[in-house]
Amino acid sequence: MQATHNFFLARTAVLKRFAWDPRQRVMEHESFFYQLFLNQQPVLACPDVDVLHNTTRDEEYRERSFRLKENRFMQYHCKNFPELARFHTPYLHWRCDVRKYCVPVWRAQFAYDGSECVNMQWTGSDRSMASLPLVAEPIHPADRFPTRPEAPSGLPHVPLLVLIFTQRENVARRERQRATWLSFKWHSSHLSHELTPWRYLYVLGRAPASSARPRDASGGSQQIDTLVEARAEELLDQVVGDEVTLSAVTEGYENLVYKTLEAVRWALAHTSFDVLLKTDDDTVVHVGRLWMWLTSENRGPLARLYAGRVFPGSQVIRANFSRSDLWHPSWFPGDFTKWAVDFDVYAGNTYPTYCSGGGYVLGREASTLIVRAYDALPRKKVIPVEDAFVGVLAHSMGIEPTAAPNFQDPPRGSLQTRDNFIDQVLVHRVVVRCLVSEPLPAEYAIAI
Amino acid sequence: MDSASETGSLENVVTVGIKHTSNFPRRRIMLGLLLQSVREHCGPAVPVLVADDGGAPDRAALAAAGASYIELPAFSGLSHGRNAIVRATRTPFVALMDDDVVFHASTSLGTLLNALRGSPRAALAGGCYYDMRFGRRDCFNLRFDADEGGTVVRAKPVPTPRNRAPSSCHAADVRWPAERERERERERGTARALHSSSIGTARMPLRNAPN
Numbered sequence: 001m002q003a004t005h006n007f008f009l010a011r012t013a014v015l016k017r018f019a020w021d022p023r024q025r026v027m028e029h030e031s032f033f034y035q036l037f038l039n040q041q042p043v044l045a046c047p048d049v050d051v052l053h054n055t056t057r058d059e060e061y062r063e064r065s066f067r068l069k070e071n072r073f074m075q076y077h078c079k080n081f082p083e084l085a086r087f088h089t090p091y092l093h094w095r096c097d098v099r100k101y102c103v104p105v106w107r108a109q110f111a112y113d114g115s116e117c118v119n120m121q122w123t124g125s126d127r128s129m130a131s132l133p134l135v136a137e138p139i140h141p142a143d144r145f146p147t148r149p150e151a152p153s154g155l156p157h158v159p160l161l162v163l164i165f166t167q168r169e170n171v172a173r174r175e176r177q178r179a180t181w182l183s184f185k186w187h188s189s190h191l192s193h194e195l196t197p198w199r200y201l202y203v204l205g206r207a208p209a210s211s212a213r214p215r216d217a218s219g220g221s222q223q224i225d226t227l228v229e230a231r232a233e234e235l236l237d238q239v240v241g242d243e244v245t246l247s248a249v250t251e252g253y254e255n256l257v258y259k260t261l262e263a264v265r266w267a268l269a270h271t272s273f274d275v276l277l278k279t280d281d282d283t284v285v286h287v288g289r290l291w292m293w294l295t296s297e298n299r300g301p302l303a304r305l306y307a308g309r310v311f312p313g314s315q316v317i318r319a320n321f322s323r324s325d326l327w328h329p330s331w332f333p334g335d336f337t338k339w340a341v342d343f344d345v346y347a348g349n350t351y352p353t354y355c356s357g358g359g360y361v362l363g364r365e366a367s368t369l370i371v372r373a374y375d376a377l378p379r380k381k382v383i384p385v386e387d388a389f390v391g392v393l394a395h396s397m398g399i400e401p402t403a404a405p406n407f408q409d410p411p412r413g414s415l416q417t418r419d420n421f422i423d424q425v426l427v428h429r430v431v432v433r434c435l436v437s438e439p440l441p442a443e444y445a446i447a448i
Numbered sequence: 449m450d451s452a453s454e455t456g457s458l459e460n461v462v463t464v465g466i467k468h469t470s471n472f473p474r475r476r477i478m479l480g481l482l483l484q485s486v487r488e489h490c491g492p493a494v495p496v497l498v499a500d501d502g503g504a505p506d507r508a509a510l511a512a513a514g515a516s517y518i519e520l521p522a523f524s525g526l527s528h529g530r531n532a533i534v535r536a537t538r539t540p541f542v543a544l545m546d547d548d549v550v551f552h553a554s555t556s557l558g559t560l561l562n563a564l565r566g567s568p569r570a571a572l573a574g575g576c577y578y579d580m581r582f583g584r585r586d587c588f589n590l591r592f593d594a595d596e597g598g599t600v601v602r603a604k605p606v607p608t609p610r611n612r613a614p615s616s617c618h619a620a621d622v623r624w625p626a627e628r629e630r631e632r633e634r635e636r637g638t639a640r641a642l643h644s645s646s647i648g649t650a651r652m653p654l655r656n657a658p659n
Contacts, residue, residue: 001606001618003590004574009462009543009560014571015534025525030603032527037592041571045589046617047610049559049575052550054478056581061472085599089590137627139598185597195597223521227528 001045003033014041019234021080021129022227027073030089031080035130038081038139074101074120080130082178082242083139126171128241129231134158134199134271144197151272160198160291161273163263166281167251168204173281178242186287188295196291202243202281203263205251206236237266253338257386260357261374264367275302276367279359282430289425293404294361303365306394307402308355308426309409314388316341316349333412339385346383346392354391355401358409358428369397454540454565458558459493461541465533466515467526468547470502478548480506483513485551497536498547499529549577563617573617589618 006029018035020028036043078084078096087094093102093115102117135145135156148157166174186196207229232240236247248262249255260278267276275294279285294302315327319340323329326336362370373393383389391401406425410416416431454461464486469475479498486496498510501520510517518532530544541564543557555575563573576587590603608618 001574001589001608002592003588003603004572005577005586005588007545007549007577008572008574009541009557009564010572011564011570012463012534012537012540012542015530015542015544018571019531019534020527022525022528022531024527025523028525028527033590034592034601034603036571042567042569042619044560044563044567044570044573044617044619045587045606045608046560046563046573046575047587047608048616049554049556050578050585050587051545051555051575052552052580053577054481054548054550054580056474058472058474061474081598083598084601085596087601087603089603090605136598138592138594142629183599223524224528227524227531231531 001043002037003029004043004045007051018131019129019231021076022231023129023224024073024076027070027077030087030094031077031130034077034081034087035132038130038132038136040133040136071118072121075099075122076129078120079126080128080241081132082128083183085183125168125228126174127168127228127232128243129228129235130241131235132239132241134201134239140199144195145199148272155270155272157272158197158199159274160196160277160287160294161267161271161275162198162200162277162279162285162287163267164200164202164279164281164283165256165259165263166202166204168207170281174202177281177284181284181287182242184287186291188288189292196287198287198291200242201239203259203266204243204245205249205255205259206245206247208250208252237270239270254384257382257384257389260386260390261371264362265371268364268367268371273364275305275364276362277359278357278362279426280357280428283359283426283428284421284430285359285426286421286424289406290361293425301363303363304369304399305361305363305402306355306366306399307404308360309358309407310353310355310401310403311351311387311391312353313350314354316346316351317385318343331411341383341385345381351385351388352391352395353401354388354394355404356407356409356428357387357390359407359426360387360390360401361404366394366397366399369399370394373397458561459491459495461539462490462543462557462561463495463497463537463539463541464490464543464545464557465497465499465530465537466545466547467529467533468498468500468502468505470500470505472502475502475547476504476506476509478550480509481550482545482547483509483515485555487513489551489553489555490557495539497533499533499536501525501529550580552578559617567619570619 018039018041020032024031033043074094077087077094078099084094085097087096091104095101095117099120099122100117101120102115104115133156135158145157145159151157164177182200186198188194188196232245236245238244244266246259246262246266249259263278264276267273277285277290293299317336317339319337321337321340326332370390370393373396383392394401404425406423408420408424408426409428410420412429421427466479466482468479470479483496486494492514496513496515497518498505498515499518499520501522501524503519503522505517518536520529520532533544534542541561543560560573560575564570576585578585587608589606589608591606593602593604594600
């Protein structure tokens with residue numbers, strides 16, 4: 001059995017681990033039991049035990065209870081399980097793909113009276129509160145995600161793991177990605193019905209302690225936000241929906257370099273991946289083409305792979321630089337000195353060839369070596385330019401980057417159309433406007 | 449949870465947790481009936497927790513039943529209320545219910561407890577509702593079928609007939625198909641390479657199919 005009524009005896013420890021989503025003041029039942037199901041928590045049904053249920057409801061309750069205002073709470077089931085497009089129960093249908101839910105018309109005279117569909121309220125945070133396994137077999141079948149005898153016991157095997165770096169406030173960017181390439185059924189090659197064996201995860205840092213939390217516009221009170229934050233603290237370093245929040249780093253651009261290395265460390269410890277793609281929440285990836293390139297016949301072993309759009313001979317920025325010191329001023333934004341490096345951290349004029357941070361792939365051995373090189377380094381020797389630093393670490397371990405074809409970083413402010421994506425594997429700094437004919441969310445004005 | 453701590457009599461290992469909304473008069477009456485019935489059927493020693501997001505509890509009824517009171521933020525809802533009960537629970541098992549139920553002769557927490565003790569991997573054991581208004585029993589047992597890469601899920605009702613072996617429960621095999629396949633291979637003795645410590649392969653002791 002996988003679900004029962006809300007009258008049960010439970011192991012307290014299990015309920016502490018798989019709690020209810022505090023935002024779901026009602027309509028919590030399906031999320032709770034589906035979470036147990038995906039985590040392989042057996043549920044027993046004992047038909048010889050029953051309890052009298054008083055279903056009489058008075059007028060006041062009808063008017064004031066949340067029970068009959070479920071519209072506000074339907075969204076969280078979809079948010080808790082980002083992969084869901086449709087979720088059918090005998091009495092309600094969630095249509096997460098179109099953000100509607102449908103209720104059978106109980107008093108229908110004819111079968112074709114069908115059901116009534118209503119728009120869900122869709123407000124506030126996109127975050128999930130469901131603790132999930134990275135690979136759950138009904139969703140990620142064993143023929144695509146086979147267990148590896150050599151992997152440490154219990155680690156899920158993900159041939160291609162995509163880590164997307166994001167920040168809590170970039171809700172609109174995540175929604176766009178989920179609605180486009182993240183929910184697309186990518187195939188392994190042309191005319192193949194085999195699906196690409198990949199999983200993605202958003203990577204977040206902990207919220208800075210002092211930051212004011214945005215109010216949940218769904219009418220949720222500050223109290224509920226606090227509860228959500230408290231629950232999120234309990235779930236650090238765990239897969240929650242399609243996110244993982246790293247306990248080791250706090251959010252912020254200055255911590256990006258630490259976040260990258262901690263994310264790679266997390267991936268090594270929690271999954272047995274073959275290849276990891278590090279990318280951003282303003283990137284569009286053609287996962288099928290990437291997988292084809294990775295698995296093409298003339299490609300050597302993937303373990304030591306470090307590939308992306310390569311930057312050879314990139315200039316090292318110093319704190320006292322002005323624009324006239326730059327070899328290619330047009331490549332840099334106004335605040336380029338945020339990438340300044342002290343001489344005692346890195347003395348050369350140029351970095352070794354490295355891959356653009358918009359998206360690069362790392363094999364498992366390369367990832368291990370890069371984290372090892374980082375751990376051997378005194379903390380003050382960290383280069384604040386995330387992608388260059390990964391290149392320096394890789395270089396120090398004898399791993400040289402490979403130029404991956406068709407990884408693009410369109411220049412800032414350049415005109416983007418759908419043509420930008422023709423034949424590409426990965427396009428960074430995507431201005432979503434060219435992909436969808438919808439009004440641009442405010443945050444994209446800054447991203448251009 | 450250490451299984452040794454799960455042993456002992458019911459009142460030592462089970463807490464009854466009730467999510468209540470006290471700002472509706474009828475719910476206060478319902479809670480009074482429920483508390484009374486819990487004491488009648490489970491005895492005076494079982495710890496009872498009432499988590500209330502209504503702010504207007506019937507203190508006399510709570511005191512008479514010896515129930516502990518957890519005050520929740522107004523209208524904070526079912527999920528937070530149940531989480532609060534779980535956090536306040538000090539026993540290895542917790543019986544969760546809403547305030548609109550009443551215990552009667554066939555409300556046996558002991559049966560649920562035995563079912564869980566007989567099935568160490570099980571998360572919970574659920575009972576059925578008997579609708580007092582319409583005189584209908586309904587167990588609401590569902591099975592989830594996930595298709596198309598988990599994007600389409602159907603929760604389907606599963607019949608769970610009663611009166612089979614005395615006080616027995618239905619368990620679904622929650623191992624995924626590939627896991628079952630691995631176990632079959634192991635049983636055939638052909639899977640030397642597979643390590644026995646992989647997760648979730650422990651056999652469920654409570655697979656009492658009705659045959």
